[in-house]
Amino acid sequence: MSDETNNPVAPKIPTQPVPAKNLLEIDDVTLRFGGVVALNGISFEIKEGEILGLIGPNGAGKTTCFNVMTGVYKPTSGAVRFRGERVTGRKPHQISRLGISRTFQNIRLFPEMSALENVMVGTDSRHKTSVPGALFRLYRVRPKEEELPQVTASGGIVRTWQQVRRGFAKTFGLSRHILEERAAEDKAMELLRFVGIADRANDEARNLPYGYQRRLEIARALGTEPKLLCLDEPAAGFNPAEKEELLGLIRRIRDKGVTVLLIEHDMRLVMGVTDRIVVLEFGSKIADGRPEEVSRDPRVIAAYLGEPADAA
Numbered sequence: 001m002s003d004e005t006n007n008p009v010a011p012k013i014p015t016q017p018v019p020a021k022n023l024l025e026i027d028d029v030t031l032r033f034g035g036v037v038a039l040n041g042i043s044f045e046i047k048e049g050e051i052l053g054l055i056g057p058n059g060a061g062k063t064t065c066f067n068v069m070t071g072v073y074k075p076t077s078g079a080v081r082f083r084g085e086r087v088t089g090r091k092p093h094q095i096s097r098l099g100i101s102r103t104f105q106n107i108r109l110f111p112e113m114s115a116l117e118n119v120m121v122g123t124d125s126r127h128k129t130s131v132p133g134a135l136f137r138l139y140r141v142r143p144k145e146e147e148l149p150q151v152t153a154s155g156g157i158v159r160t161w162q163q164v165r166r167g168f169a170k171t172f173g174l175s176r177h178i179l180e181e182r183a184a185e186d187k188a189m190e191l192l193r194f195v196g197i198a199d200r201a202n203d204e205a206r207n208l209p210y211g212y213q214r215r216l217e218i219a220r221a222l223g224t225e226p227k228l229l230c231l232d233e234p235a236a237g238f239n240p241a242e243k244e245e246l247l248g249l250i251r252r253i254r255d256k257g258v259t260v261l262l263i264e265h266d267m268r269l270v271m272g273v274t275d276r277i278v279v280l281e282f283g284s285k286i287a288d289g290r291p292e293e294v295s296r297d298p299r300v301i302a303a304y305l306g307e308p309a310d311a312a
């Protein structure tokens, strides 16, 4: 007999894995653009903690699906639910605040801002201070010891000035805006480290190599602390080594507790990293299953895998 059986206070080990909860549900969504049916009664769910691939040939409706989930488009019919709450018809910024973040097929960064500032823009949406509050330093909070201005000068007027500043901050507190800015900068730097581009933190985004720009987009999307991160063809234009690195990054994002939805054309990349794959064709769902099941599905082979390699 095992120790657990003999010990009455030992925790019970479940024999069956607990099924993951649905994080997002697409429920019978149709979207028409005039005569074009971009999505035709699509239903699928994204489970908490999984990496889900969304694939299909050009024009199948993948980006439109992202746009419906993130509030860019309102579906003609059907519903999107996030953590059980209906989000259909909400504005993109409201949905982002709920915890869905995305990157774009065509990189969208602020080209003249530094890499660090681009990520800080994402983290700003979490700030509590309003614009007047920030301008007039309206809110003051008691800083922690490590947040107080440091006294570093060994003597003279500079030391006296530093001591006065420190004493003032101790007595009257620091502006919440300044503390939020500092915290945002630390967090942005940590995200740049996480995606592996911290060495170029202060370079303008437009001067970064292409691969860095793509990873910067991911860091910025992570800045909003999403529960669900939607990546729209993040490996477009990558060489095999860069794709391999990206696979590692996607896994590490999931290991941080973020669920990932991945639109990708590169089949090997999708097969190598996803737990499950949903396949669209002409706006309809034609398959939904584990990568090895989907890759054997005759409809998928005909619709997608059968395409010439350069189309994939």
Ligand SMILES: Nc1ncnc2c1ncn2[C@@H]1O[C@H](COP(=O)(O)OP(=O)(O)OP(=O)(O)O)[C@@H](O)[C@H]1O
Pocket (backbone or CB within 6 Å): 033, 036, 037, 038, 056, 057, 058, 059, 060, 061, 062, 063, 064, 065
């Ligand atoms: N704003 C729009 N107005 C009209 N038609 C649109 C619009 N957006 C998408 N479509 C159409 O909807 C269909 C699905 O397009 P979508 O961009 O979602 O496909 P996709 O699977 O992402 O393709 P790709 O892999 O080429 O990006 C296409 O026929 C497209 O032309």
